Amino acid sequence: MKISIDPSSGFCFGVVSAIERAEKILSAVGTTLYCLGDIVHNSEEVSRLKKIGLDVVDHARFKEMHNATVLIRAHGEPPETYITAKKNNITLIDATCPIVLSLQRRIKKGYERMLEQGGQVIIYGKDGHAEVVGLNGQIDNGARVVTSIDDLKNINFNIPTMLFSQTTMSMDTYRAIALEVEKRCKKEGGSLEVIDSICRSMSTRAEKLADFAKSNDAIIFVSDKKSSNGQYLYGICKENNKNTFFITSSKEINHKYFSKFDKVGICGATSTPRWLMEEIAEIFKSKFT
Numbered sequence: 239m240k241i242s243i244d245p246s247s248g249f250c251f252g253v254v255s256a257i258e259r260a261e262k263i264l265s266a267v268g269t270t271l272y273c274l275g276d277i278v279h280n281s282e283e284v285s286r287l288k289k290i291g292l293d294v295v296d297h298a299r300f301k302e303m304h305n306a307t308v309l310i311r312a313h314g315e316p317p318e319t320y321i322t323a324k325k326n327n328i329t330l331i332d333a334t335c336p337i338v339l340s341l342q343r344r345i346k347k348g349y350e351r352m353l354e355q356g357g358q359v360i361i362y363g364k365d366g367h368a369e370v371v372g373l374n375g376q377i378d379n380g381a382r383v384v385t386s387i388d389d390l391k392n393i394n395f396n397i398p399t400m401l402f403s404q405t406t407m408s409m410d411t412y413r414a415i416a417l418e419v420e421k422r423c424k425k426e427g428g429s430l431e432v433i434d435s436i437c438r439s440m441s442t443r444a445e446k447l448a449d450f451a452k453s454n455d456a457i458i459f460v461s462d463k464k465s466s467n468g469q470y471l472y473g474i475c476k477e478n479n480k481n482t483f484f485i486t487s488s489k490e491i492n493h494k495y496f497s498k499f500d501k502v503g504i505c506g507a508t509s510t511p512r513w514l515m516e517e518i519a520e521i522f523k524s525k526f527t
């Protein structure tokens with residue numbers, strides 16, 4: 239059996255940079271570092287970091303903290319988080335991805351312009367996702383959040399509209415939503431500005447992953463169930479290779495099933511650690527090669 243790992247799978251640079259910053263701080267003896275929310279949507283990686291001392295806190299606990307050091311993950315945070323930190327003498331290690339940071343600035347400027355023109359801002363993203371909370375927080379939660387064309391039903395398009403996307407969403411769905419909004423704006427008398435805000439590290443990955451899925455007999459897709467990017471990329475693999483299996487850890491592999499395949503590919507989401515895919519590849523090698 240030939241076993242290979244997709245070279246384009248694994249953490250994006252935003253997540254790598256946040257984890258490296260956490261590891262560097264934690265390497266100093268006696269340091270306590272808190273992280274506001276899971277640093278990455280992967281429980282295997284989160285538990286590895288917890289073992290070396292990272293303490294994950296939620297927003298409710300964060301509000302009660304004082305005189306601590308807290309890391310902000312790549313997804314970014316709304317302005318309230320920075321206000322709370324200042325008030326409570328919390329030192330922030332801001333690992334917001336530079337791409338997300340620049341999108342936060344763009345949405346803020348865009349919203350101010352829309353307000354002047356009596357317009358609106360729409361975000362294509364997952365309601366409640368940390369990045370969306372951070373983006374909408376820049377504009378006093380003034381944006382409508384949509385995840386599908388269906389969600390556009392109750393929105394009026396007779397005014398100027400700016401459309402943004404969460405960085406990790408599907409490019410195809412974003413295009414379809416943009417086309418629908420354009421149609422509605424033309425019909426109802428509004429205007430539309432579409433902001434190209436899907437991260438390229440995501441959009442190019444989908445294409446590469448489709449090729450990788452086609453070139454193998456079976457695919458093991460490794461991801462946490464709560465990763466939206468994982469669900470999306472798993473769908474791409476499944477579309478291109480019906481023998482695609484979703485697992486969260488090496489414990490879920492059904493070895494018997496895979497003995498009939500000659501070429502097995504291992505891949506994952508932007509939140510899947512490389513070490514986890516390598517661990518799974520080693521297990522396969524020890525069983526089948």
Ligand code: SF4
Binds near residue numbers: 253312336438439440
């Ligand atoms: S997916 Fe892109 S925008 Fe999002 S954290 Fe990673 S590099 Fe940054």
